[in-house]
Amino acid sequence: MEIIKIGMADLGIAKSPDRLRTTGLGSCVGVVLYDATKKIAGMAHVMLPDSSLAKGSDYNIAKYADTAIPELIKEMVHAGAAVRHLVAKMAGGAQMFSFLSGHDTMRIGPRNVEACKAALQQAGIPIVAEDTGGNCGRTIEMDAETGLLQIRTVNQGVKEV
Amino acid sequence: MTDFNRFGDFQIDVLREIGNIGAAHAATALSQMIQKAVDMKVPQVKIIAFDEIADFVGGAEAIVLTVFLRVEGDCPGNMFFIVDLPSARNLLRQLLGLSESTEEDAPLSEMELSALQEIGNILAGSYLSSLADFTKLNMQPSVPALAIDMAGAILSYGLIELGNSGDFALTIDTAFFEGHEEVEGHFFLIPDPDALETLFTALGVPLDGNY
Numbered sequence: 001m002e003i004i005k006i007g008m009a010d011l012g013i014a015k016s017p018d019r020l021r022t023t024g025l026g027s028c029v030g031v032v033l034y035d036a037t038k039k040i041a042g043m044a045h046v047m048l049p050d051s052s053l054a055k056g057s058d059y060n061i062a063k064y065a066d067t068a069i070p071e072l073i074k075e076m077v078h079a080g081a082a083v084r085h086l087v088a089k090m091a092g093g094a095q096m097f098s099f100l101s102g103h104d105t106m107r108i109g110p111r112n113v114e115a116c117k118a119a120l121q122q123a124g125i126p127i128v129a130e131d132t133g134g135n136c137g138r139t140i141e142m143d144a145e146t147g148l149l150q151i152r153t154v155n156q157g158v159k160e161v
Numbered sequence: 162m163t164d165f166n167r168f169g170d171f172q173i174d175v176l177r178e179i180g181n182i183g184a185a186h187a188a189t190a191l192s193q194m195i196q197k198a199v200d201m202k203v204p205q206v207k208i209i210a211f212d213e214i215a216d217f218v219g220g221a222e223a224i225v226l227t228v229f230l231r232v233e234g235d236c237p238g239n240m241f242f243i244v245d246l247p248s249a250r251n252l253l254r255q256l257l258g259l260s261e262s263t264e265e266d267a268p269l270s271e272m273e274l275s276a277l278q279e280i281g282n283i284l285a286g287s288y289l290s291s292l293a294d295f296t297k298l299n300m301q302p303s304v305p306a307l308a309i310d311m312a313g314a315i316l317s318y319g320l321i322e323l324g325n326s327g328d329f330a331l332t333i334d335t336a337f338f339e340g341h342e343e344v345e346g347h348f349f350l351i352p353d354p355d356a357l358e359t360l361f362t363a364l365g366v367p368l369d370g371n372y
Contacts (some may be wrong), residue, residue, distance in 0.1 A: 007211075007212040008211045008212050008313075008317060008320075009211060009324070009328065021219040022213060023220075023222050023311070023313055024222060024311045024312065024313020024314045024317065025313075025314060026310075026311075026314030026315060026317045026318050026320065027317065027318055028317055035197070046353050047211075047281035047317070047320075047321070047324050048321065048324050048325065053325045054272065054325055054326075055325055055326045056326075060328055063324060063328075081370075095163050096310065096315055097229050097306035097307075097308055108318075108321050130261060135185070135308070136310055136314075137309065137310040137311035137313065137314025137315065138311075139221075139222055139316070142186050154224055154309070154311060
């Protein structure tokens with residue numbers, strides 16, 4: 001078994017028995033897709049909601065919800081997954097600092113969550129579990145064998161969805 | 162994309178000196194508060210990939226206490242004051258005279274959190290005001306916000322603004338420690354991409370190449 005690390009603004013695929021892991025999700029959102037029949041998992045660490053905000057055309061597509069999710073689906077299909085079998089889970093999108101909640105940048109967590117949901121809905125992929133919002137950082141690990149997503153926080157311990 | 166690579170050694174030196182001046186003032190303020198000598202290391206100016214941001218403070222999952230201030234004005238950016246939890250408890254002990262018997266695992270009380278937030282505010286404030294005096298730029302720190310969590314989750318927050326213009330951040334990091342290393346921590350300044358030009362212009366530094 002190998003643990004594949006997904007960095008910030010990065011995405012990747014794992015097949016059973018490997019796992020995908022991303023650490024320190026704050027306002028970023030970790031989106032995982034899973035095809036249970038093929039035991040293929042994909043994970044994206046999304047940092048910002050919308051690629052139209054990017055300055056310049058040469059940007060990292062894994063950074064934005066609206067571009068990372070279609071790319072992740074594409075790579076899953078390329079790896080042998082079927083779109084109709086895909087289900088999604090997501091975690092993150094916290095508001096690490098609760099002050100200044102009026103400022104748009106400061107609301108980035110909830111905006112990332114909304115954008116990921118919109119992108120998944122557009123692709124017709126159901127969200128079967130989520131642990132989003134709040135004010136805590138999360139580390140997540142996706143098991144391509146079982147499809148379980150393990151979510152670890154500093155204060156609330158570990159849970160699996 | 163913001164091209165940080167156009168900055169030469171001279172510009173990096175200027176930024177290092179900025180870190181030096183700011184952190185020296187903050188270290189002095191801390192030294193006065195705890196009545197002990199506080200030393201600092203040579204500031205590190207680095208152009209780093211987003212993923213590496215938490216490496217300075219022990220990795221993305223290291224649990225740290227952070228006071229965050231958003232800097233507005235001529236030279237916008239994000240300022241973090243970061244200490245690990247044992248250091249935070251030692252600070253409280255030395256400042257508030259809290260008893261030694263305080264359990265290491267016990268969560269910090271409202272009062273303790275508020276004290277730490279104020280310490281962070283004073284230190285970050287002295288960092289920024291020395292910088293503002295030196296550059297004659299207008300810099301206004303926001304109300305401080307405190308969080309205790311994974312370093313990666315906290316610091317990535319300081320990168321959101323940069324995220325739309327590239328995949329790298331320029332950070333000015335200064336580590337400080339009290340003589341016996343009972344308290345050690347970092348000041349972390351991440352200027353917004355456009356702020357660097359303002360900063361260099363104010364100091365009469367050319368924007369690219371060497372002097």
